[in-house]
Amino acid sequence: MTHSNMNNSKPKSLSGDLGPIVHVSNLNLQYQYKLVLKNLNWTINRGENWLLGGISGSGKSSLAKVIAGLQNAVGEVEFNFNIDSALPAKVLFVESWYQFKNVEGVANFYYQQRYTSLQAKETLTVGAELISYSKENNLEFAEVEKLLKALNFSSLRNSQLLELSSGEHKKLQLIKALWLKPQLLIIDQPYTGLDKDSRKTLNSLLDEICADGVQLILICNDTELPASINCFAEIREGQLVQVESREMISTAPERTSRELPDFLKQSPVYSSENIVKMIDVSISYGEKMVLRNINWEVKAGEKWLLQGPNGSGKSTLLSLVNGDHPQSYANNFYLFGNKRGSGESIWDIKQHTGIISPEFHWYFDASSTVWQSVASGLFDSVGLFRQLPFSQKAKVDELIEFFDLTENKDDLLSSLPLGKQRLVLLARTIIKNPELLILDEPCQGLDQQQTQYFNQLVDELCNNGMTLIYVGHFESALPSCLEKRIVLENGEVKAIESIAESCLV
Template sequence: MKESFVSIQDLTLTHQHKSVLKDLNWTINTGEQYVLFGESGSGKTSLAKIISGQLCAIGELKVNFDNNSHLPAEVLFVESWYQFKNLEGVANFYYQQRYTSQQAKDTLTVHAELVSYGKEKGLHLDQVEPILEALNFASFASSQLIELSSGEHKKLQLVKALWLKPQLLIIDQPYTGLDAASRKNLNLLLDEVSEDGVQLILISNDTELPTSINRFAEIKDGKIGMSHAKAATSVSVEKDLKEIPDFLKESPLYSSEEIVKMVDVNISYGEKQVLKKINWVVKAGEKWLLQGHNGSGKSTLLSLVNGDHPQSYANELYLFGNRRGSGESIWDIKQHIGLISPEFHWYFDASATVWQSIASGFYDTVGLFQQLPYSKSQQVDELVDYFGLTGNKNELLTSLPLGKQRLVLLARTIIKNPELLILDEPCQGLDQQQTQHFNQLVDELCSNGMTLIYVGHFESQLPTCIEKRILLEKGEVKVVESLNTQTRHCEARSNLV
């Protein structure tokens, strides 16, 4: 009888006195290509870390590598977030550093990172070129790691994994931050490596998968069970929302009718021009969708709006009625804004509790460093209750499942009832039900007249309140348009970006 490729018996994992995996059993045979799914916090990532040797657990685990295979006898786990380091080996960055070119020189370029990885793994550089082209990543060779967006970091992880071609490749949320074209090409690349003998475990709730996927497994109540493909898709169900807190029913106090005004804005890094003659006006109360392929300039555009980009002073940029550089500080600007972005989430204070994380939104800090007056403490308590986080309020933010972490950050962004809410791919990594619930909350919270800029690739995964769209392509404005129900429906079917 042929030995199974992966054998797991009676695997048990407890985290912070909570049972995550309970006597889990799983057998993976040669040639089986899996999608692993389950609710947020069910233990998917923990199981992947156990299989790859990054996490210890009680039980028996055996990976039977093929000694006759030309592929490396290795389990490679691609995490949902890539933790890079600077040239001195330090990984402690703050998210504004991405836009400061002088500090960006502290990190390797993409090319240097690939050269280092190839040398470490004994790989040839010429073999990585087709992968870079397929994922539209070749043009980023000279970019510093700290300059990359979340989607671009994901591509770098995937490039290295597909280049290595280990015998077992586990990818956590493979499509996170990728545009439609990149997702399609990634599936083709995954099919290619599977034909070459790589076995896949994709941790994903997505429905557009490689054709090589032939098995589906679900973690539920700490155990794993086999499933049919149809069961891997979440059923769309709207949740009943609690009544919104009174202090958020009032319209924000607007300081200007124009929230953002850009006139022929240009941003360059050396010879590389990232934004070219951007003209854009966002008026109070408008709900905008910002779209574009990976590398189109979306994150840089938002960094101007959020006050983080140093080149804003060299451009004609007006925020909340004042020209940038007229004497206001970055903190003056942030008082008007509530923000969620993948980078901000990554660099958030790991020592903050749920309550502290929400309260920090009053002061635009990444943790709470002062005591709140009674009135503000009451508002935090109201939001904790509104978002269903009462049982978690004293827990560390980082200890929560991803879906709840995003709810905490949403609560943090709206605690001061800001004039402008910037949500940069806020549902990245969430499943269908979590995304729908999150956007349902956004619709409710923005009903008081709050201005919204929302970044999302899929038209079918957006708040219904979106009314206008700006599309970037290679740093230029390609489309500015008003959206109606019919337009949204057509674009939802095309999913162009």
């Protein structure tokens, strides 16, 4: 079938001499004044499984959305599905970000809502979501059992969608895609938020469905890929370019080193030597225990790595430290020297902290401009609702220039590629030079060069005595300033150790 101007009609199935499963010709896509795809051509033959990599913002996700019929463009996309195959004759696109709705079909949740006591009635459970998906796609429910087990997801059947961490949401996306087994499966950033074991398991499962006839397009710059990936490409100046191997895919040019803004060279003013102190802290949702008897102390100036498998309790632990979790009042828990519940507000806590996380990115106001988004970090708001004095405007401008975002400062945050959106939020996080910097998977969506640069920035920032809690699954993408590590497993502390004495796994 041919899409001309990319309407929303569905591709039809053909039998006989099928030829390529997808043929893209003369595809053009423009955002405002930027031509993203320019007369792009791409043929995907039978048996080909592609890695689409390259520089952030080159148009990879846009191309995938066009092929999946989710993005309008000028040109032609022809599908030749096998009508005789047992696999569904369709394209499935798994986005890098998971969007879900509540029971009334609304998706505008707010960041702290996942921790409130009313959440149980807000969203479907994982089990209900899977039942609905099986009915919608005529799938055998028994088939999903092995996927749930393989990705350690069986215990989450009764969890609300709103309760899941970013890594757990990603797993749910992937489970549904692996269960459906469409003839063409496109996954944008398949490994985002997954721990080491889950990444290996995913690759094995992807190889299994490829053996059953599924064809893959993976959009990422990761090095550990399924064995079934046998074709490699990137987008250069709006056109698709095939290369011989993953190593030949372009990387962003190395950034020119810039001097840190003066206001970030100053040491934070600490209100207490003790930043975090937890004594037998436990968190539960009904009968489900998420954290159990946590004892942990973070002193001013320390740099901690927080690790653990998906679902181990990391996000909940950070929600306590950031002041978002209401159950902190029922525990023996201190922040910045004050016992929680002794009269301080959540905004008092946020004055001392800067945070970035996948969940915060989900719920951030994407209608703000880059400049407004960075400036909002001065007030811990998700948008800018006040005029700034000259001194604060100067800080915003300095930081935007430091991150090479000057040419984007008046652009809407939502118009930027994911990698640049993340850099904007990183700038927002550090603008007030906080006592405690909380970075939860801060490099999700960044390419290798951006990740390396950001971690160098973290190292520079921490030279001034800032306290750091850093969550990262990829051991090769961590800042070098980290000194100590706490590891969670099933909601309990598995290890607290010096990084110099440990072997990161």
